[in-house]
Amino acid sequence: MTNEATPDERREFVLATLSERGRLSTTELSERFGVxxxxxxxxxxxxxxxxxxxxxxxxxxxxxPAALPFSGRYRIASDLKARLAKAAARLVLPNQVVVMDGGTSNLEVARHLPRDLPATIVTNSPPIATATSEHPMLEVILLGGVFDKRSQMTLGARVLDALRDVNADLCFIGVHGFHAEFGLTTSGYDEATIKQAMMKSAAEVAAVATPDKFGSAAAHKFGDLALVDVLVTEGSARAREWVTAASIPSRIVYC
Incomplete structure (x- = not known):
């Protein structure tokens, strides 16, 4: 194709190609349109x-899509998130200490925890703390810090200091992008630091992921895919193909 193609046509091609196979190089775009x-x-x-x-x-x-503000993310694939969260909530055993990162998927996990489950939830997410307030058997520890309105989480040095004293059984980590080359990513610099500390504080790390996160990446890497011990995702062909191609070593729970 010649360079008669308009910038808008090239944009459409880029978005369609990324949707289909998840990556496009500048060389490929240059050769495709003769620019x-x-x-x-x-x-x-x-x-x-x-x-x-x-x-x-x-x-x-x-x-x-996880790079959107919290209110926008919450409306994306809400039915699927609820189904995945129900399965993920079953990973929590009685009397465990569980670190819960913020995010819309983890909020759904918190909402699906059984009302008769005795456990301790440690979180930097005020929405999660509120969602579990009516669970009579849960002890909830809200980590104090600077409240970030976009992510609806507390961040900063005080959160990091508190996490150093936590010895948890399980961590639910929020991930904006899963990529075979770039690993686990998030859109906020401070969020990445907190996520690293959360994973280090727990014996096991779990993540709930809708397939639209697979093959995507955000600005800040906070770990390799291998750091996730349990991945809960949709049992669709798209999800299974990506997990297989990425050679993820996690235990996979398909829903």
Whole structure:
């Protein structure tokens, strides 16, 4: 194809290709439309600035819907999240200490914990603390820090200090993007540091993920895929194919 294609047509091609196979290089875009690699890089730069893609060295990746503000994320795939959360809640055993990261999927997990389950929940998420307030057998420890309105979590040094004293059985970690090359990512720098500390505080790490997070990446890496011991996801062909291709060593719970 020649360079008669408009920038909008190139954008449509980029988004369609990322949706289909999850990665597109500047070289591929350049060759596809007969434009220079400088033009391809400019296309990627402008699309990233508009929040349409995630730029990495020499390529573009899909942007995860989890990078949206909390209120916007909560409406995405709500029925699927509830189904996954119900299965994930069964991972919590009586009398365990459980660290729960913020995020909409983990909020659903908290809501699906049995009312007669005795356990201790340690979280930096005020919404999770509120959601578990009517569970009579749960002790809830809310980690204090600077409240981040976008993520609806407390962040900062005080949260990190508190996590150093936690010896948990299980950690539910929120992940914005799962990528075979770039690992576990999140959109906030401070969030990444907190997530690392949460995973270190627990004997086992679990993550709940809708398939739209697979193959996508956010700005900040906080760990490798191998750090997730249990992955709860949809049993769709798309999810199974990605998990197989990525060679994830986790125990997979399909729902």
């Amino acid at each position: 220079s690699e400088d033009t391809a890089r400019r296309d990627f730069r402008e699309m990233a600035a508009d929040g349409l893609i995630k730029r990495v060295h020499g390529a573009a990746l899909p942007i995860s």
